[in-house]
Amino acid sequence: MRYQRSSSLFKEAQAVIPGGVNSPVRAFKSVGGTPIFVERALGAYLHDEDGNKLIDYISSWGPMILGHAYSPVIDAIKEQANKGTSFGMPTALETEIATLALEMVPNMDKIRFVNSGTEACMSAVRLARGASGREKIIKFAGCYHGHSDAFLIQAGSGAVTFGSPSSPGVTKGTAQDTLLAPYNNLEAVEQLFLEYPDEIAAIIIEPVAGNMGCIPPIEGFLEGLRNLCDQYAAYFIFDEVMTGFRLAKGGAQELLGVKADIVTFGKVIGGGLPVGAFAARDEIMSHLAPDGPVYQAGTLSGNPLAMAAGLTMLQTLNNDDELFDRLAEKTKRLHHGLDAVLTTSQIPYQINRLGSMISVHFTDQPVTDFESAAKGNNPVFNQYFHGMLDEGIYLPPSAFESYFLNDALSNSDIDETIDAFKRVIKKLA
Numbered sequence: 001m002r003y004q005r006s007s008s009l010f011k012e013a014q015a016v017i018p019g020g021v022n023s024p025v026r027a028f029k030s031v032g033g034t035p036i037f038v039e040r041a042l043g044a045y046l047h048d049e050d051g052n053k054l055i056d057y058i059s060s061w062g063p064m065i066l067g068h069a070y071s072p073v074i075d076a077i078k079e080q081a082n083k084g085t086s087f088g089m090p091t092a093l094e095t096e097i098a099t100l101a102l103e104m105v106p107n108m109d110k111i112r113f114v115n116s117g118t119e120a121c122m123s124a125v126r127l128a129r130g131a132s133g134r135e136k137i138i139k140f141a142g143c144y145h146g147h148s149d150a151f152l153i154q155a156g157s158g159a160v161t162f163g164s165p166s167s168p169g170v171t172k173g174t175a176q177d178t179l180l181a182p183y184n185n186l187e188a189v190e191q192l193f194l195e196y197p198d199e200i201a202a203i204i205i206e207p208v209a210g211n212m213g214c215i216p217p218i219e220g221f222l223e224g225l226r227n228l229c230d231q232y233a234a235y236f237i238f239d240e241v242m243t244g245f246r247l248a249k250g251g252a253q254e255l256l257g258v259k260a261d262i263v264t265f266g267k268v269i270g271g272g273l274p275v276g277a278f279a280a281r282d283e284i285m286s287h288l289a290p291d292g293p294v295y296q297a298g299t300l301s302g303n304p305l306a307m308a309a310g311l312t313m314l315q316t317l318n319n320d321d322e323l324f325d326r327l328a329e330k331t332k333r334l335h336h337g338l339d340a341v342l343t344t345s346q347i348p349y350q351i352n353r354l355g356s357m358i359s360v361h362f363t364d365q366p367v368t369d370f371e372s373a374a375k376g377n378n379p380v381f382n383q384y385f386h387g388m389l390d391e392g393i394y395l396p397p398s399a400f401e402s403y404f405l406n407d408a409l410s411n412s413d414i415d416e417t418i419d420a421f422k423r424v425i426k427k428l429a
């Protein structure tokens with residue numbers, strides 16, 4: 001593959017944008033080399049500025065679950081654009097997408113739209129604090145809930161591979177209200193509740209972790225957290241920014257059968273435009289402005305272009321009863337293919353998968369939390385990443401990220417990926 005044009009575009013970008021990117025993981029810091037500059041994308045494929053065609057396993061980190069430039073979504077955006085792109089006034093579209101989202105996530109009564117997953121999680125925690133009158137929250141090491149201060153305590157993905165798990169700029173005061181536990185460790189959370197029985201407003205969790213690779217919850221973990229929240233009158237917040245409208249129509253709550261009190265969304269819900277949202281039951285949401293005193297607002301929140309894209313996306317997902325099974329089948333096909341190649345090599349590995357999320361970890365121990373994810377062999381991962389890239393396969397440029405499959409991927413794309421994988425692993429072994 002040629003990267004000349006990406007390379008020169010990256011140089012130009014670095015002169016005017018910090019690190020040349022608007023979100024750190026895009027800079028390829030952990031895998032090295034030149035970030036790929038995209039020119040356009042269609043279906044399962046990315047087309048870069050050098051004319052390379054890549055099979056995409058990131059799907060814009062999740063949103064493009066139907067593939068790139070999905071035409072009904074594009075048409076909805078065009079149609080809305082002709083009517084105006086922002087009003088700062090209510091529209092019927094907002095009620096329409098809210099109604100559908102709540103139909104798909106039926107244990108929630110109301111939903112508020114924002115502009116990103118970060119905003120959704122930040123607002124959900126403020127709501128939990130405001131409604132409970134308590135200040136502390138529990139988060140899990142390696143879980144990522146966006147870049148707002150309270151969450152940048154052992155956050156996953158970009159914050160990890162970037163080597164700044166606790167970012168400078170986050171105050172000690174903020175950090176002391178965020179309590180930490182290892183993922184999949186119920187006893188650690190129990191201890192925190194014993195230590196601070198009346199101070200914990202909420203537990204926030206990725207019900208299936210996707211920011212330290214893909215790490216599903218072990219049996220009984222989410223159920224145990226649910227019981228602790230009930231016992232200590234704390235709210236249970238599911239950060240479904242990644243899993244919402246991806247693992248099932250009703251997200252992880254539906255797939256895993258555990259109910260949260262507050263749920264956050266992002267990624268898929270915007271159909272590729274910047275949208276986040278948080279939903280809760282009435283008695284919690286009634287604390288939110290303008291009904292209640294907990295303040296939250298946004299000039300571009302509920303933006304009509306974004307709502308048109310999101311609505312069309314959700315309608316498509318809601319009307320297709322086979323979509324999530326189809327995605328899971330494709331992911332299973334990929335899993336089996338990768339597994340068959342790796343078992344014949346000497347390379348220690350683990351593959352984690354749930355629904356359309358999957359990750360490969362180069363370690364011989366099961367990957368169940370951040371500590372075990374961090375034991376992965378980075379040099380091997382980096383060679384694997386670049387080997388696959390040279391074969392025209394675009395994987396997440398970090399060992400701490402999940403792949404996100406999309407519905408445009410065909411079985412032959414997946415088989416092509418497995419063949420490429422065979423060649424790459426042969427060179428590595």
Ligand SMILES: *Cc1c(COP(=O)(O)O)cnc(C)c1O
Nearest residue numbers: 116117118144145146241242266
């Ligand atoms: C991506 C992500 C976020 C942050 O969303 P942004 O839109 O990037 O602000 C929050 N939580 C989870 C689980 C995510 O995967």
